[in-house]
Amino acid sequence: MNRRSGTGYTGIPPWIYAIAAAGALFVLLPLVAMVAKVNWPQFIPLITSEASLTALGLSLRTSAASTVSCIVLGVPLALVLARSPFPGQRLLRAFVLLPLVLPPVVGGIALLYTFGRQGLLGRNLELAGIRIAFSSTAVILAQTFVALPFLVVSLEGALRTAGNKYEAVAATLGAHPTTVLRRVTIPLVLPGLASGAVLSFARSLGEFGATLTFAGSLQGVTRTLPLEIYLQRETDADAAVALSLVLVAVAVAVVGLSHRRPHTSTAPQGAPQ
């Protein structure tokens, strides 16, 4: 599998493996503990209750929508950051990446003061009859806010790795910039775009803090799976654990998909989701 370690010499001192194993255990053990806590006889009834299915459905729908918004907003952003140097570029990149390190609840508060009823934009939207607070749109906004950096980082990296030789050639052959983008650049970085989109999807799926702060929690409208887990925990620990396992399974499936994608030689053409 690993083509780079063909010579047999890894250059890693043996004790590193011991610490690496401890690190891996540190992440795996809590998962094992959670799986051990699952009430298996009740597992299916717990995860197929109406509230659970509604929450899962809402999570998948909103995450898909926010992945699309991430692609729409993130691709141009990554192109600008990777291809055209301009003053303040570093600063822009730092701000775009900010949601990566910001506690989501801070993101939620920031969104509240932007799109909330008395917020910077929300005030005008309210006058226009558009209400975002307590709607599924608010959930999508919260998810897009936290997931966008994942797409931008992946894609910008892919764009820099790919370089712009082919694009330059295409341009000298007379191709219009839009044609170059569509026929050369995007196909070239498709694997990077795909894994960025998958990571954004996974991040959206797990979004909790910003949603709770900004969107509220109502079954079928704003109560996504993480919020449902948080609420179930109050009364029904078994249900919370079962739903957590579902979320872990979905996350593993999604991330597993992104892992396999770049290896398939018959590169598929469409969007990842």
Added chain:
Amino acid sequence: MSTRKHVTFLLVAGALTAGVAGCASGAPATGSSSAASSGASETPKLSGTVTVFAAASLKATFTKLASDFEAKNPGTKVTLNFAGSSDLVTQITQGAPADVFASADTKNMTKLSDAKLIDGTASNFATNVLEIAVPPSNPASISSFADLAKPGVKVVVCAPQVPCGAATNTVEKATGTTLTPVSEESSVTDVLGKVTSGEADAGLVYVTDVKTAGDKVKGIPFAESDKAVNTYPIATVGASKNKDLAKAFIAAVTGSEGKKVLTDAGFGTP
């Protein structure tokens, strides 16, 4: 990019390992710490540290009571841990080192006493009722509980799973009013947050929350609130290593000085 592939691989591998190990282990070994009660020492002089797990709504009052207690009993220290009552029950069940537990409802205290994790019986020390909180400008002109059901009013409540939501349900039933909330939050703090930020026209919170929020919200008391009175019980945790100090702290809370602090904050007496 290659780093990410490795991370991904680890994740997938980890999940597989987790599945296998989970199947193998079967019965989880839950560490029970209830039997570890060391014999109560007979020393009359109070000293040491008492760890108090208290419901989030007691934050202001218990912080004050704790510093009063420390001042009255030199050599003692009160460590406070505030969270939702059910979170605290989970923590104590899992062996967190608590000496005193003060719950925001009897249901969560019953969970602990049923599990034989408290010492003796709990005593009720305060009550709390719901109140309507609106933004200072009261944009939806709310003046009664029935007003909350008017069309177009954005009302935020607690989810039925948490104590304040259960109380909301009781009031709804008692008054025959059906609310269609725009959000059912998992804590009373989140409800208050939606009102103070102006997102909601009204929220149902406790009287004490309105008092704590000061002039950020306006409180509208309603007569039907007495249909759902929340009682706060307090008890010594069975596994406590310093039961004398725990009992002394509980006496301070249930005594006259404790009552005064609680009443000043808006709590009722049981």
